Amino acid sequence: MKRLVLFFVLFPALALAMTSPTDYVRTNVDAVVAILTDPQLQGEEKKSEQMLRIESVVDGIFDSQELSKRALAQHWKLFREDQRQEFQKLFLELIKHAYLKKSIAYNNEVVQYNQELVKSETLAEVHTVLTSPTVNMPIIYYMIRRDDSWKVYDVSVENVSLVKNYRSQFQSILQNSSPDQLIAILREKIHE
Amino acid sequence: MNRRTVFVLFVLVLGLTLLQGCAAKTAHRAQAGPLGTAAAGEEEAIPEDETYPDSLETVNRGIFAFNDGFITHLFSPVDTVYTGFFPQDVRNGFGNFYRNLGYPVRLVNALLQLRLDKVAKETASFALNTVFGVGGLFNVTRNMPGLQSSPEDFSQTLAFYGLGSGTYVVLPFLGSTTVRDVVGTVADSFLHPLSLITPDSARYALIGHDKANTASANLPAYKTLKEESFDHYTSMKDVYFQYRRGLEQE
Numbered sequence: 001m002k003r004l005v006l007f008f009v010l011f012p013a014l015a016l017a018m019t020s021p022t023d024y025v026r027t028n029v030d031a032v033v034a035i036l037t038d039p040q041l042q043g044e045e046k047k048s049e050q051m052l053r054i055e056s057v058v059d060g061i062f063d064s065q066e067l068s069k070r071a072l073a074q075h076w077k078l079f080r081e082d083q084r085q086e087f088q089k090l091f092l093e094l095i096k097h098a099y100l101k102k103s104i105a106y107n108n109e110v111v112q113y114n115q116e117l118v119k120s121e122t123l124a125e126v127h128t129v130l131t132s133p134t135v136n137m138p139i140i141y142y143m144i145r146r147d148d149s150w151k152v153y154d155v156s157v158e159n160v161s162l163v164k165n166y167r168s169q170f171q172s173i174l175q176n177s178s179p180d181q182l183i184a185i186l187r188e189k190i191h192e
Numbered sequence: 193m194n195r196r197t198v199f200v201l202f203v204l205v206l207g208l209t210l211l212q213g214c215a216a217k218t219a220h221r222a223q224a225g226p227l228g229t230a231a232a233g234e235e236e237a238i239p240e241d242e243t244y245p246d247s248l249e250t251v252n253r254g255i256f257a258f259n260d261g262f263i264t265h266l267f268s269p270v271d272t273v274y275t276g277f278f279p280q281d282v283r284n285g286f287g288n289f290y291r292n293l294g295y296p297v298r299l300v301n302a303l304l305q306l307r308l309d310k311v312a313k314e315t316a317s318f319a320l321n322t323v324f325g326v327g328g329l330f331n332v333t334r335n336m337p338g339l340q341s342s343p344e345d346f347s348q349t350l351a352f353y354g355l356g357s358g359t360y361v362v363l364p365f366l367g368s369t370t371v372r373d374v375v376g377t378v379a380d381s382f383l384h385p386l387s388l389i390t391p392d393s394a395r396y397a398l399i400g401h402d403k404a405n406t407a408s409a410n411l412p413a414y415k416t417l418k419e420e421s422f423d424h425y426t427s428m429k430d431v432y433f434q435y436r437r438g439l440e441q442e
Contacts, residue, residue, distance in 0.1 A: 073239050073240065074240065101416075102416075131335070134284050136335075136340075158435060159434060159435055159437075159438025159442075160430075160431050160435050160438070164430065165430045165431060165434070166422075167239075168427065168430035169422045169427055170422075172423050173422060189422060
C-alpha cells in the first residue's frame with residue numbers, strides 16, 4: 001500500500017490520467033449546481049455571494065489561451081505577445097460572464113452525460129444533454145489536456161459553437177480594426 | 193401568380209444561386225491550405241476563418257435592422273401579453289402539436305435522403321405522440337433516446353445531393369435564411385398538412401400562429417445573443433449557418 005501511495009506521489013500525472021474529461025466536466029457542473037441549489041444561498045440578498053462562489057468554480061474551467069487562439073483564428077498571428085495576453089484575459093472574462101448569466105437562469109435542469117470522444121491524447125469532446133420539462137438541449141464541451149488537468153476550450157449548444165460565433169464577429173471587426181481596437185471593444189463590452 | 197408558379201420560380205432562382213454557391217465553395221476549398229486541417233506544433237489549433245456566402249450583405253443588414261426594430265418594439269411587447277395569457281405548458285403544447293403535424297415533411301425528406309433509420313424513428317414518434325400525446329399536444333417520446341431524430345427538410349435533401357446553400361438572405365419579418373432554405377421551405381409547405389386547410393384565412397391564421405409561437409419560444413435566446421454580441425448581424429448569421437450545417441450532418 002505504501003508503495004502504491006509513493007508511486008502516485010512520484011507520478012502525479014499517472015494519478016491524473018484516471019480523471020477522464022467527462023469526470024472533469026461532471027465535477028465542475030455538479031459544483032455549480034450545488035451552489036445554485038444550496039438552501040443557504042437562496043434569495044436576492046445572497047445572490048452576489050452565490051455568484052462569487054460560482055465564479056470561483058468557473059475560474060479554472062476554461063483554457064484562456066486556447067479559447068483566444070481559436071476565436072482569433074488566423075488573426076492570432078497578428079497579435080503581439082502583450083496584446084495576446086491582454087486579449088486572453090478579457091476574452092476569458094467575457095466567456096465567464098456569459099456562463100454566469102446562463103447559470104442564473106438554472107431551472108432544475110438535469111445534465112445527462114451521453115458520450116465521450118477522445119480525439120487524441122490532448123483533445124476530447126464530452127457530449128451532454130441538458131434536459132428540462134420543456135426541452136432537451138445537446139451541449140458539447142470541447143476539452144484540451146494541459147499539464148495538470150483537462151480544460152474547456154469551446155462549448156457548443158445545439159451544434160452552435162460559442163468560439164466559432166465569436167470568431168465570425170472578430171473576423172468581421174478585424175477587417176477594419178487593429179488588434180488594439182478590438183481589445184478596446186472587448187474591454188468596453190465587459191464594462192457595459 | 194398561383195403557388196405552383198411561385199414554386200417553379202424559386203427552383204429557377206435556386207438553380208442560378210447554387211451554381212454561384214458551388215463555384216464559391218470550390219474556390220474556397222482551393223484557397224484553404226493545410227492550416228485548417230490541423231498540422232503539428234504551435235499552430236496546430238489555429239482553425240481557418242469561417243466564410244459564409246453573403247453577397248446581399250448591404251440589403252440584408254438593412255432588413256435585419258428593420259426586423260430587430262420590429263422584434264424590439266412590436267413583437268416583444270405583444271409576446272409579453274401572449275406569454276402572460278398562455279402559460280409555458282400551453283405554449284409548449286402548441287409547439288408540440290405543430291411539430292407533430294409536420295411529420296409528412298420529415299418523413300418524405302428522410303426517404304429522399306435514404307435515411308431509413310429516421311423514417312422509422314419519425315413514424316414511431318408520430319404514432320406515439322398522436323395516440324398517447326392527445327393528437328400531438330404532448331411530446332411523449334421526448335425522453336425516449338432511441339426515438340430522437342434531427343428533423344429533415346427539403347433544403348437538407350438538396351444539400352444531401354450536393355447543392356450549396358446559396359447566399360444568406362434576411363427576409364422581412366421571417367428573418368435569417370438562405371436561397372436554398374427559401375426554396376426548401378416553399379417545397380415543404382406543399383407537404384405540410386396545414387396547407388390543406390380551407391378557407392385561406394384559417395390556413396394563414398394557423399401558419400401564423402405556428403410561426404409566432406416558435407418565435408416566442410426563441411425570443412429569450414434572441415435577446416441573449418443580441419446582448420452578448422459585438423456585431424449582432426454577423427453573430428446571427430453565424431448561428432444560422434452553424435445550426436443549419438449541424439442539421440445537414442446529422
